[in-house]
Amino acid sequence: MTTKRRKKSQSKVLLIAGMMTAIMIAPTTIMLAIGMLPTIVAYFINKRGSRVRALAIGAMNLAGCMPYVYELWLGGHDFSNSLHIVMNPQVVIVMYAAAGVGYVIDWAVSGFVSVILYERGQTRMKEIEKRRQALVERWDKKVTGRIPLDAHGFPVNEEMDMEREPTNKNKI
């Protein structure tokens, strides 16, 4: 209970701090709000598990935004300058293209890794099958645990078979 409450209060403090910071650096906030739009869209439209994709897009998107953020900070940090920069279509294209690069990285890397992991999975499956087969060969089918066993680990039915004395033996 205490931890949950503490987390809630922590996030509230961070939200308030963030909002205050955003207000304090409002020109930057406006620029980033427009420049990081692909990331925001990616964050909200993708399904569960795709927030990591938003992180990949967002990182590159942010990298695309940073030259203009520095330009704003060095050229005068005010609303007019901010709007002036953002209104330039070339700037927006650069920002959104950087987000696109992030998307491409996500698509390419995740696809590549997925193929590799699938192959590894297949190999592991074969390896497990082989090891199980080796266990069966060494310890017999009873090692699978699918056959009812007695206290000594022998199949109950086999025990019954073994009770029978062969009758085809020659007598002395």
Next chain:
Amino acid sequence: MADDNKTNKDAEKADNKNEDKPKIRNKKGDSSISHIVELSGGVQVDSTKRLAAMDVGPIEAYEGFGDKSGEQYFALVCEPDITPRVRASAAYQNISNPRLSSLVKRGVVYWPPARQERYMLVFQNNLGQSLSPADQKQALGLHQDIVLEKILEPLANCLLDFRDKEFFHGGIRASNLFNGGTANLESVMLGQALAAPSSFMQPVLYETIQRAMADPIARGRGRQCHDLYALGITLAVMLRSNDPMEGLSSADIIKHKLEVGSYAAVTGKDRFKGSILELLRGLLHDEDDQRWSVEEMQEWIDGQRLTPKQVIPRKKADRPLLFAGERYFQLEKLAMDLEVNPTETKRIIDEGDLEQWLVRSMNNEELNEHLTEMIAVVRNNGQGAGYQDRLVSVLSMVLDPAAPIRYKGLHMNPEGIGTALSQCMAKKQDVSVFADLLSQGIPMQWIKEQLKAGIESGIFPQNFEMCARFLRKPHLGLGIERCLYQLNPESHCLSEKLEKHHVLSAEELLIALDNACKGGMAPALFIDRHIAAFLSAQDANYIDDLLPMLNAQEYHKRIVANLRCFANIQRRDKIGALPHLAKAFAELMPTVYKRYHDQEIREKMQKQVGKLAAAGDLVKMIEEVDSPAVANKDFKAFKLAMYDHKVLSAEHAELARQLENKKTFGLSAGRQIAALISCGLAGFVILGLTFSNFF
């Protein structure tokens, strides 16, 4: 008692070791079978040359000879159903008396005519001709002085030797006396009686009244007083000119002896004069404890004149008892005939005829009370099947406690039950009568009756108590077979698997089985009811601990128990290699290997057992296949393997589930890596921009 048994067993083992282990030249199955059986010491027996004159009933005699010395022998080839007196043979071999034929060799040989092993006794053939062949009149009419000098004196010397060696002959009779190859009875020889159970070949005439009542096979071990009685009869037969009992049946001879006493019955109309009367009366006394001893006889021979103890006439009733149309005055005669008509026996009890006769005519109130008590006991044990037989048996032993056990047509002294049972089993006859007899404790009842009547039988009841216990459970190692070997320790093993062998010890058993396996003929399992019982009786340490395993349902346990038992014997008796038996066991082993989970252990074991089997080492074989340490290790490893398999199977199932959707498999991980790359790249760009703008 236990110590006595142990001593006896040790002595028997020592005796068996002293037995000859003849080299058998002729081989079974050989097309050119030799008819000569070659024994150690250059003794040979020709299986084609019969010596019918030396036959002992069904036991045939054959010619034997020394290959170098030229000595003449005769060999008695014992029958499988008639137990020879193995222990007595050892004692006989130690007696040195010129009037006895020397026992040159004894032991088991392969007997070509029967194509199987037989127990053989080889004697020096210096007996000559019988003084009175059995088919001739049993009355020689010899002069008293000749009989005393030529027959009594040498036989008295023999009896003194027998006493010293605690040996019971059991075959002193006129037809078993020989002229020693000389004329005028210069060297009278006494024949042997070792090839069959005690007194087996003795005619009823030569047996005391009580022993004569028993079946020949079941007379049991006798004592010297019985030999002295037989000597008395023999002397009487030599002296008398008429046979008063000629043509009489065995039962009539016994009844005649009961009627008039042995002395009068044997001498009949012959009237002997002088001191020999004392000797005959002393030797033919019907009470065992009143009969002259060998010392008394020797004193008489030395010239001292003794007075035989007075013969007390058997009690007779004032009035007869009518039983099955016959009139009975004597308890003993009535006891003899009760079994002839069990229904009539029941009638005389139910209608009170017997009670009245005992009280009024025999004046024996005490006996009547005891009889009533015993009848009540029999009735309380149930009046269903077998009631009449039990009643007859108990009634018979109460009326005549000195008589043998009478039960369902069998007449046996307790010590003779073993030999009778042995014969019955060897002939594959029904032995249920013996099982009934022993399980109902009739021998123990007989012993109690003897003690009550003040008769010293010298028989301990422990053996019979044990037999009753053996019969309670039908398991291997118990049952009637165990009773057989308990009651007749001289019996060879009667297992069907050893039909062609004559096995008298555990060592011989293993060697016989090894030979039997030589031709690749091996049984499914070796230890059957007879072998288990035989080994248990030989030495409990061989097998008793293994009986639960031998009786187990599981085949593999029985195989292991068979091997362990034989390994015990091989180790304890220091028996050499048994390669054929070991090979036969190796063939049975796959079932045992299967009791190990690990295939590698099985293969290793199989390889090792193969090597040990070739070396014939059963001891190492059992250590290899039945090691608790290996079994424990194997089981633990198996449990670990099961766990591994379970974990792998779970992983396999999870992977299979994930790999079902190829499109999404690994996507999450891929995106995380993509995010990392993206973040890294962006970080470099931002860092670069920061440096270019601010520094």
